[in-house]
Amino acid sequence: xxxxxxxxxxxxxxxxxxxxxxxxxxxxxxxxxxxxxxxxxxxxxxxxxxxxxxxxxxxxxxxxxxxxxxxxxxxxxxxxxxxxxxxxxxxxxxxxxxxxxxxxxxxxxxxxxxxxxxxxxxxxxxxxxxxxxxxxxxxxxxxxxxxxxxxxxxxxxxxxxxxxxxxxxxxxxxxxxxxxxxxxxxxxxxxxxxxxxxxxxxxxxxxxxxxxxxxxxxxxxxxx
Amino acid sequence: xxxxxxxxxxxxxxxxxxxxxxxxxxxxxxxxxxxxxxxxxxxxxxxxxxxxxxxxxxxxxxxxxxxxxxxxxxxxxxxxxxxxxxxxxxxxxxxxxxxxxxxxxxxxxxxxxxxxxxxxxxxxxxxxxxxxxxxxxxxxxxxxxxxxxxxxxxxxxxxxxxxxxxxxxxxxxxxxxxxxxxxxxxxxxxxxxxxxxxxxxxxxxxxxxxxxxxxxxxxxxxxxxxx
Ligand SMILES: Nc1nc2c(ncn2[C@@H]2O[C@H](COP(=O)(O)OP(=O)(O)O)[C@@H](O)[C@H]2O)c(=O)[nH]1
Ligand SMILES: [Mg+2]
Numbered sequence: 001x002x003x004x005x006x007x008x009x010x011x012x013x014x015x016x017x018x019x020x021x022x023x024x025x026x027x028x029x030x031x032x033x034x035x036x037x038x039x040x041x042x043x044x045x046x047x048x049x050x051x052x053x054x055x056x057x058x059x060x061x062x063x064x065x066x067x068x069x070x071x072x073x074x075x076x077x078x079x080x081x082x083x084x085x086x087x088x089x090x091x092x093x094x095x096x097x098x099x100x101x102x103x104x105x106x107x108x109x110x111x112x113x114x115x116x117x118x119x120x121x122x123x124x125x126x127x128x129x130x131x132x133x134x135x136x137x138x139x140x141x142x143x144x145x146x147x148x149x150x151x152x153x154x155x156x157x158x159x160x161x162x163x164x165x166x167x168x169x170x171x172x173x174x175x176x177x178x179x180x181x182x183x184x185x186x187x188x189x190x191x192x193x194x195x196x197x198x199x200x201x202x203x204x205x206x207x208x209x210x211x212x213x214x215x216x217x218x219x220x221x222x223x224x
Numbered sequence: 225x226x227x228x229x230x231x232x233x234x235x236x237x238x239x240x241x242x243x244x245x246x247x248x249x250x251x252x253x254x255x256x257x258x259x260x261x262x263x264x265x266x267x268x269x270x271x272x273x274x275x276x277x278x279x280x281x282x283x284x285x286x287x288x289x290x291x292x293x294x295x296x297x298x299x300x301x302x303x304x305x306x307x308x309x310x311x312x313x314x315x316x317x318x319x320x321x322x323x324x325x326x327x328x329x330x331x332x333x334x335x336x337x338x339x340x341x342x343x344x345x346x347x348x349x350x351x352x353x354x355x356x357x358x359x360x361x362x363x364x365x366x367x368x369x370x371x372x373x374x375x376x377x378x379x380x381x382x383x384x385x386x387x388x389x390x391x392x393x394x395x396x397x398x399x400x401x402x403x404x405x406x407x408x409x410x411x412x413x414x415x416x417x418x419x420x421x422x423x424x425x426x427x428x429x430x431x432x433x434x435x436x437x438x439x440x441x442x443x444x445x446x447x448x449x450x451x
Contacts, residue, residue, distance in 0.1 A: 013324070013325075015324060015325035015326070015327060016325070016327060017325060017327045017328050018325075019315045019317055019320050019321075019324075019325055020313050020314055020315030020317075020321065020328060021315065022315075090328075090331070093327075093331060094327035094328060094331065097327050097330065097331075098327060154315075157316050218291065218292075219290055219291050220290060220313075221289075221290050221315065221316035222313070222315050222316065223313040223315065
């Protein structure tokens with residue numbers, strides 16, 4: 001693995017469209033569930049162990065070479081909200097665009113040919129990790145970390161939350177990110193032999209419900 | 225500069241600053257309109273659509289900050305059929321979506337070409353932002369920066385990337401100059417000093433055919449693009 005390439009891919013400024021998404025934080029702020037650093041930490045912890053774990057496992061499986069089509073279907077099955085499915089594919093398409101320029105590869109080109117309107121973002125993330133010479137744990141780290149860093153930075157904008165407090169939340173969650181990644185990679189290795197049903201299917205109903213409500217808001221800062 | 229990043233395998237091209245679409249056809253000329261909130265970007269886009277829609281095949285991408293109001297205004301005014309207007313959501317940071325991370329805008333542009341193409345021209349309106357917001361060359365081929373006389377007649381003097389480097393500077397709402405005490409001659413002199421040989425248009429969209437000069441500039445750009 002190349003630690004340098006991992007930093008490039010994990011950088012929040014990697015131009016793959018993430019800045020327009022709050023990872024459910026805007027809906028949670030609107031519903032009064034996230035009001036400051038403590039509730040942000042609860043929110044992020046919940047997201048990390050549910051959709052974060054699933055995304056990390058899918059990304060790791062893709063990095064291990066599990067068929068992207070099967071993984072995309074598995075991600076769909078684990079994403080009840082149509083709004084979130086659409087967003088995940090849009091983000092996948094945006095990541096693919098950046099990845100193909102950053103790490104040109106036949107696998108990424110083939111993925112673009114097969115999913116011209118985008119595959120679920122974690123699938124693209126895993127294939128991107130392969131193209132960048134990274135492994136399944138690297139891909140899982142990017143997905144797991146992104147599942148909490150997105151809401152944290154969005155909440156800084158939404159609530160005017162002290163950015164140091166938001167970063168403190170992420171630092172405190174870091175050991176849990178490690179744990180989620182090792183679970184995700186274990187499950188992904190299982191999926192290599194047993195198929196995608198071996199992937200975790202943890203879900204966060206409030207995130208799905210909140211995303212559907214949020215998609216109907218007339219005035220919002222973030223796309224999701 | 226060629227940014228087409230020729231790729232060996234199938235699938236859509238990764239980036240689309242190159243002048244050709246994956247099928248080899250010439251893509252649409254893309255012109256960005258940036259500038260502060262309320263300066264008249266949407267009004268200019270609407271006026272351009274009305275005057276150019278019978279001459280060329282065109283579409284619009286809007287980047288609203290937290291609503292779809294620009295797209296809705298254009299739809300309500302029926303300046304183009306609805307399928308030719310796409311709104312991009314920008315995550316509270318409109319300048320990011322036109323400069324630092326242009327992926328959502330590139331997607332919108334490509335989808336328009338796929339779905340309603342072939343297109344000659346796509347206008348990309350930035351969500352109103354500050355005076356430093358400019359478009360990436362990976363997204364647009366030329367950019368118009370729109371300011372107005374009511375925002376303060378010292379804006380051309382202050383400069384900034386939009387005022388100084390945009391391919392066309394538009395000073396809008398000249399009809400308001402007497403009411404807000406803006407000195408148009410001074411604005412013109414300051415703009416000339418900041419921009420060397422780059423063009424400046426003063427316009428009022430309240431007047432008959434107010435967008436005439438900007439439309440003429442767009443036509444020149446189109447002629448150069450297809451030459
Ligand atoms: N008086 C006057 N008002 C204008 C002119 N152009 C636009 N406006 C008005 O200025 C307001 C803001 O225009 P808009 O195009 O929405 O600005 P944007 O935020 O830059 O897109 C609207 O109420 C327009 O009708 C003009 O030339 N003169
Ligand atoms: Mg506007």
